[in-house]
Amino acid sequence: MVIMNFIKYIIIIIYLILINCRPAYSSENLSDADLLVHSEFGSFNRVYRSKEFAGNNKTFLTVPMYNAGVEFHYRTINGGTFGAGYVQAKISGGRTYNYDYYEEQPETGISVPYFFIGNDFNVMAFEVGMSYYLTFMELKERYYFQPDGSKEKDKHGRNYFTNSESFVFVNFMIRFLPEKSYHIKIRFGRERFNIVDSLFNAALIYPKKNHTAEIYLSWPTGFSDYLPESNLRVGICYSYKFKPVTIGLSAGYLTSNPRGGGDGNMPIFNKNNFSYGIYAAIFR
Numbered sequence: 001m002v003i004m005n006f007i008k009y010i011i012i013i014i015y016l017i018l019i020n021c022r023p024a025y026s027s028e029n030l031s032d033a034d035l036l037v038h039s040e041f042g043s044f045n046r047v048y049r050s051k052e053f054a055g056n057n058k059t060f061l062t063v064p065m066y067n068a069g070v071e072f073h074y075r076t077i078n079g080g081t082f083g084a085g086y087v088q089a090k091i092s093g094g095r096t097y098n099y100d101y102y103e104e105q106p107e108t109g110i111s112v113p114y115f116f117i118g119n120d121f122n123v124m125a126f127e128v129g130m131s132y133y134l135t136f137m138e139l140k141e142r143y144y145f146q147p148d149g150s151k152e153k154d155k156h157g158r159n160y161f162t163n164s165e166s167f168v169f170v171n172f173m174i175r176f177l178p179e180k181s182y183h184i185k186i187r188f189g190r191e192r193f194n195i196v197d198s199l200f201n202a203a204l205i206y207p208k209k210n211h212t213a214e215i216y217l218s219w220p221t222g223f224s225d226y227l228p229e230s231n232l233r234v235g236i237c238y239s240y241k242f243k244p245v246t247i248g249l250s251a252g253y254l255t256s257n258p259r260g261g262g263d264g265n266m267p268i269f270n271k272n273n274f275s276y277g278i279y280a281a282i283f284r
Helices: 002-021
Strands: 030-049 058-076 080-091 094-098 101-105 108-120 124-139 142-145 151-155 158-161 167-176 183-188 200-208 211-218 232-242 245-256 274-283
Touching: 030 101, 030 245, 058 094, 058 101, 108 167, 232 274
Parallel strands: none
Antiparallel strands: 030 058, 030 274, 058 080, 080 108, 094 101, 108 124, 124 158, 124 167, 142 151, 167 183, 183 200, 200 211, 211 232, 232 245, 245 274
């Protein structure tokens, strides 16, 4: 936690430097812009110790999860960059029987609108901004009994805002080496990400002519006053450029799921750990 707080303050300091040193943004020096659209389908996994049998028996609760987002990015002739994005995750509701009661996963929605500014120095780039992490969960219908034994609805089902899992955090993207060659990106809540599984990730990217290959690793973070929770996942991506549009496919494999939770451990080899996605970028 001390390290993460230190990183946060360093990012804020660099952010303030960029604000004071960035070039003027105007229509005259606008060099290019791109629109990234991405979507992904996977599973949200919870694992519980079986209440009926002792030992390593587990009760699994797996529900579908869908993630989609868009990011608009400007780059000026002088190297200034700025933009905004929005990502939405939808976790389906579900429940499973565990000996004498049900383990439940409420239907959950997570929205992350964000903005950023930065600078591209060719050999590297740095962008930083603010994100708003908003969580909504399903509240089920509630009934009560009348004196005659009949049931009356007390409250209708609805989605409600959960303040304990909603906050503001700092997003950033750092690129090492020129974008048209081998390069490395470290991203927190930026570009193409899954809110639950790959919020914080590092990627090795290799572009060659119209082809681009990428391998990435995301690692866990825990809920705190500054950071949302995420999982540990590895993934690969491939895209092909059909000027001015790039189309890509992605696949990921979850190796640890503290964000999913439960009181049991998710096995590494599990068919529900896979995720699949598609993305497109339009350049101007």
